[in-house]
Amino acid sequence: MNLWGKRNDMVVHEREPFNAEPPPAALTGGPAVALTSLDAFFSRNHGPIPDLDPAAWRLEVDGTVTRPLSLSLEELRTRFEETEVVATLQCAGNRRTGLTGVRPVPGETPWGPGAISTARFRGVRLADVLARAGPAPGTAHLAFTGADVAPGARPPQPYGGSVPLEKALGPEVLLAWAMNDAPLPRVHGAPLRAVVPGWIGARSVKWLRRVTARTTPSDAYFQTTAYRLLPADAGPGRTGPGDGIPLGPSPLNCAVLSPVDGSRPPAGPAQVTGYALGGEHRTVARVEVSADGGRTWRPADVDEPAGPWVWQHWRTVLDLPRGEVEIVARAWDSAGTTTPESPAALWNPRGYANTSWPRVRLCCGPG
């Protein structure tokens, strides 16, 4: 068996903490909603994978609530309405290699375009659990704490983060125990994880132990210090708690899945495929693809959105000339916002949120 049940062609960036992304071919869209199979779903971790006993496990709901709760899995399943959401989860560092091509990003995982995946999650609404606990006036954020301990955090601590109450109350935010109709795999957070559709994956905390109502955002390292967009010129001395912009809602993003960067296809008609994600609650309205580095563009066929939380695959056929070819793609969301051109303007010290036009360089031989 491969690492954590993953397919044997996963790109494993680290074995512990386990950080791996599927090859682009494993993310290509199919005829229906493009769910990612469990053996291909990307895995982003900050510590060793916990091994929790579901029978002994409990979820604590505490903080600024009038009735703190301690719930077993069975109690969660029977006392609240079960529901499902199809959600694309994307790491804030997805496509980081596009930024490291501008300037190195030391100490961060060099994600390609595969730190993104989609699954159908099943569980209960966080809003329903919170309503049972009764948030006190002034409650403005919900903090999640996992059972995984991150040795790289300052100081080492359980993984955690928070979302504003307004987002937490959305019917799409789940506490989930199943993924693609299977029990939540251990590597993806069993027995229970948060699923926060439309937001960076970092807020969908795995191995969930505690949900804490607060008047302020989580004071966990992964909220105060990591997952923040620092100014490009921020040195190590400027990266303390509270610096930079805390990342939350996912930005509009777009990637090419095929052909693969650096490959040597024959000249002539070639299918170009990829995905785009609208971000937050938006969908993707248009994708354009260029075979000449961005001078001329043609529209791609974009799949209808399966919902505001789900990526959309796209495809078109380009006539590739012989020689060096640069394929470029760009996307527009449902409000008319488009992706920025250059990774140089987006570079930031931790290498988050590379939404620049994906570029795939080919050398096309005789057809």
Add this chain to the structure above:
Amino acid sequence: MNLWGKRNDMVVHEREPFNAEPPPAALTGGPAVALTSLDAFFSRNHGPIPDLDPAAWRLEVDGTVTRPLSLSLEELRTRFEETEVVATLQCAGNRRTGLTGVRPVPGETPWGPGAISTARFRGVRLADVLARAGPAPGTAHLAFTGADVAPGARPPQPYGGSVPLEKALGPEVLLAWAMNDAPLPRVHGAPLRAVVPGWIGARSVKWLRRVTARTTPSDAYFQTTAYRLLPADAGPGRTGPGDGIPLGPSPLNCAVLSPVDGSRPPAGPAQVTGYALGGEHRTVARVEVSADGGRTWRPADVDEPAGPWVWQHWRTVLDLPRGEVEIVARAWDSAGTTTPESPAALWNPRGYANTSWPRVRLCCGPG
């Protein structure tokens, strides 16, 4: 008296329909929330300004509602709770001249950075009025119809547009009769206008006559055909109803107010000022300014947001060298999204949504 009570240095693009923007100096931020005075507030119209008799005027609420309403101004004022919102309204064509520098945009008003203004509006919540009418199941959009008739629409028709029900129900969306504590001026929609904070100004319909609950978006020309983002290569034959992306939520935007493009200040320290608008429900988290065309940047001081619907002014001091200088600015919103670099990548046939880095070219003389 000047045209429609406006200050005499307004930039009047057209006298009828009246289209005018204030000079940049009239939009500079003050110490408090930067409201725009009524004599400077930009004016964007598609037809002659109506002259309505407030005593005879009524608002019809119809469509997919269980209790259609016909309300006088007095009934609106007395039957619903009065409330206020401070909102920045921005035309979808604001900063269009940045796009016309790339390629002409025939037939559209050449707005500089002044097709944006901020006021305190007073009126009643659209949600409260709608609740009284009782939207039927399936209602998904609220359409507004004004009393102004647009001769340039195909066919000529009253101005109108719609917003999705979810936005319409937001407590920030008003039917307003006052502006900056004064009665709503005739040129700004008296006796009653819609105010849809966070969305393009085109949805804040003036001289409001009718609110229609619908299962689909408005079929007015200004929803189906105008205010849509067309592909760059869309010719006149491709600009029929339903083409392009309907604009709605405002995008993140940023402009320089001083120094003025083309001016000749002395070399040495110079104050640079401007505004930025987060768009939809976001605020502005960071603005950076460059005196070397974008090679190096320094952070500006950005005013705290007065709310999610309000622009934020910013300022910094740059040391201007002698000779040709290009000042550039860029902004980030509260989710870490930043403005795109180049207007060339944003050009579209109607010239909407120029959010590219503003550029101000100066020739600096001896200090």
